[in-house]
Amino acid sequence: MPWTPPSLTTERLYLVSLNDLTQPEFVFENRPDDAKRLPGLPSNWTACLKEDRQPVGSAGYVRWDREENVGEIGFIMMHPYRNKGYMTEALKAILDFGFKGMGLVLIEAKTLPANVASVRVLEKIGMKKERRICGRLSSKGPLLDFDLFLIGR
Numbered sequence: 001m002p003w004t005p006p007s008l009t010t011e012r013l014y015l016v017s018l019n020d021l022t023q024p025e026f027v028f029e030n031r032p033d034d035a036k037r038l039p040g041l042p043s044n045w046t047a048c049l050k051e052d053r054q055p056v057g058s059a060g061y062v063r064w065d066r067e068e069n070v071g072e073i074g075f076i077m078m079h080p081y082r083n084k085g086y087m088t089e090a091l092k093a094i095l096d097f098g099f100k101g102m103g104l105v106l107i108e109a110k111t112l113p114a115n116v117a118s119v120r121v122l123e124k125i126g127m128k129k130e131r132r133i134c135g136r137l138s139s140k141g142p143l144l145d146f147d148l149f150l151i152g153r
């Protein structure tokens, strides 16, 4: 069953909900070539500016373990709109919805250690680096080192 969360609102953004079947494809330009295009990531919400409804990014839960009540966030912001605090603003609302609306007890994020903007955003929303892990971006992709960030309810 596709999951469609409610739309959310922040000070400067509308977070418009998407269901699992209508997720856009985004290009992660700072990832290795064979993992740049990830269909369906990230999921759930398109961030649109309140002032003109311009879509500027996407964020949401790329994994939801309903037995353990653990979620994992993914996020991307279009280039011209970066470094204006938009993703920090969006993710604060998405974490809040995760804890209160989805009943999560733990939210995770994985980032490449060299992705300084991503690491900074995770720190700004109160997530703490737990440990370094090794994994893949896609099932056939290369093994990469990631930093695992966590925040609990």
Ligand SMILES: CC(C)(COP(=O)(O)OP(=O)(O)OC[C@H]1O[C@@H](n2cnc3c(N)ncnc32)[C@H](O)[C@@H]1OP(=O)(O)O)[C@@H](O)C(=O)NCCC(=O)NCCS
Residues within 6 Å of the ligand: 028, 029, 030, 074, 075, 076, 077, 078, 081, 082, 083, 084, 085, 086, 087, 088, 089, 110, 111, 112, 115, 116, 117, 118, 120, 121
């Ligand atoms: C990560 C990303 C979503 C951040 O979105 P954003 O809206 O620009 O985030 P914010 O404006 O809320 O915060 C960005 C922070 O990173 C900092 N930053 C950005 N580039 C930086 C750099 N090269 N060196 C140091 N800090 C940097 C900004 O200064 C800002 O921190 P500050 O508020 O303390 O000044 C965006 O850069 C992006 O889409 N990147 C590509 C996709 C991606 O990597 N997604 C995450 C996968 S885990």
